[in-house]
Amino acid sequence: MGLFTRPATEMKCAGAPLKHTFLIDDIASRGVGAGKYEIHYAAPQQALFSVPIVHEKLRMLFEDRGFNSAYGRVLKAIDPGTRRATFVETKVDPTTKVETKTDVEMPYDYLHAIPPQRAPGVIRQSGLSWTDKWTDQGWVEVDMKTLRHLRYPEVFALGDVAGVPKGKTAASVKWMVPVVEDHLVAAIEGREGTAVYDGYTSCPMITRVGRAMLIEFDYHNNLVPSFPGLIAPLEELWISWLMKEVALKATYNAMLRGKA
Numbered sequence: 001m002g003l004f005t006r007p008a009t010e011m012k013c014a015g016a017p018l019k020h021t022f023l024i025d026d027i028a029s030r031g032v033g034a035g036k037y038e039i040h041y042a043a044p045q046q047a048l049f050s051v052p053i054v055h056e057k058l059r060m061l062f063e064d065r066g067f068n069s070a071y072g073r074v075l076k077a078i079d080p081g082t083r084r085a086t087f088v089e090t091k092v093d094p095t096t097k098v099e100t101k102t103d104v105e106m107p108y109d110y111l112h113a114i115p116p117q118r119a120p121g122v123i124r125q126s127g128l129s130w131t132d133k134w135t136d137q138g139w140v141e142v143d144m145k146t147l148r149h150l151r152y153p154e155v156f157a158l159g160d161v162a163g164v165p166k167g168k169t170a171a172s173v174k175w176m177v178p179v180v181e182d183h184l185v186a187a188i189e190g191r192e193g194t195a196v197y198d199g200y201t202s203c204p205m206i207t208r209v210g211r212a213m214l215i216e217f218d219y220h221n222n223l224v225p226s227f228p229g230l231i232a233p234l235e236e237l238w239i240s241w242l243m244k245e246v247a248l249k250a251t252y253n254a255m256l257r258g259k260a
């Protein structure tokens with residue numbers, strides 16, 4: 001039995017646990033054979049993906065491939081000796097809205113656990129973090145459109161440390177940099193910048209070796225495909241897999257050198 005999880009915090013590339021689930025299933029089905037193992041996905045969130053239309057597509061793929069999913073479960077403990085994972089499960093009564101928390105144990109042979117994520121200590125101790133949200137994670141308190149600090153206007157944050165609702169991907173950084181650049185140059189010149197970050201986030205969702213969905217979206221959960229008419233975001237395509245395996249790697253490396 002394979003057990004795949006997600007932390008209760010924000011995380012880099014939130015699609016990564018799903019890609020891992022799909023890939024292990026793909027490899028196992030060609031190795032030991034389909035039907036000879038079980039895949040269970042258990043996560044704190046109430047959906048597989050924050051964008052509703054993507055959640056629905058993934059839910060259908062999970063169903064087609066026979067995966068079991070459980071929502072509202074936060075991984076609390078692992079006993080490697082007995083191969084059992086303990087989760088705190090939160091359930092909300094639909095009528096009274098009263099929340100109950102219970103411990104749930106799940107057995108596993110293979111476990112994919114992602115630790116909770118937070119900003120580096122230097123950021124958390126800087127006094128720049130949000131004080132009324134993400135208090136356990138310390139993301140920087142910036143305006144979601146300008147990435148400018150809400151209390152210290154001379155400070156900007158971009159990349160994963162930015163406390164914005166979406167965007168913890170390298171592809172997002174690509175769209176954040178010109179916005180911050182515009183506002184910095186404007187500030188130096190004594191005027192207001194105009195560039196806006198719209199939450200662009202990209203998730204190349206690998207569903208099999210050789211197949212992926214190139215999912216791109218913004219703050220408003222709109223799909224914003226880079227290649228409309230050419231690459232359909234919610235289809236498992238070889239071309240999307242090729243983009244992830246070949247083109248994106250080169251793009252990310254070029255970004256690191258300031259060339260993309």
Ligand SMILES: Cc1cc2nc3c(=O)[nH]c(=O)nc-3n(C[C@H](O)[C@H](O)[C@H](O)COP(=O)(O)OP(=O)(O)OC[C@H]3O[C@@H](n4cnc5c(N)ncnc54)[C@H](O)[C@@H]3O)c2cc1C
Nearest residue numbers: 012013016120122158159160161168169170171172202204
């Ligand atoms: C498994 C996985 C798959 C991913 N897949 C994709 C993908 O397909 N597409 C995509 O766009 N994104 C993907 N991402 C997300 C992407 O890697 C991150 O969003 C991106 O790296 C964020 O860049 P960053 O510079 O903000 O942070 P980071 O890349 O985390 O860089 C921060 C740097 O700061 C350093 N640092 C920390 N503290 C200090 C300190 N005190 N002093 C000096 N340096 C310090 C760290 O060592 C680190 O090198 C993936 C991430 C993971 C984990």
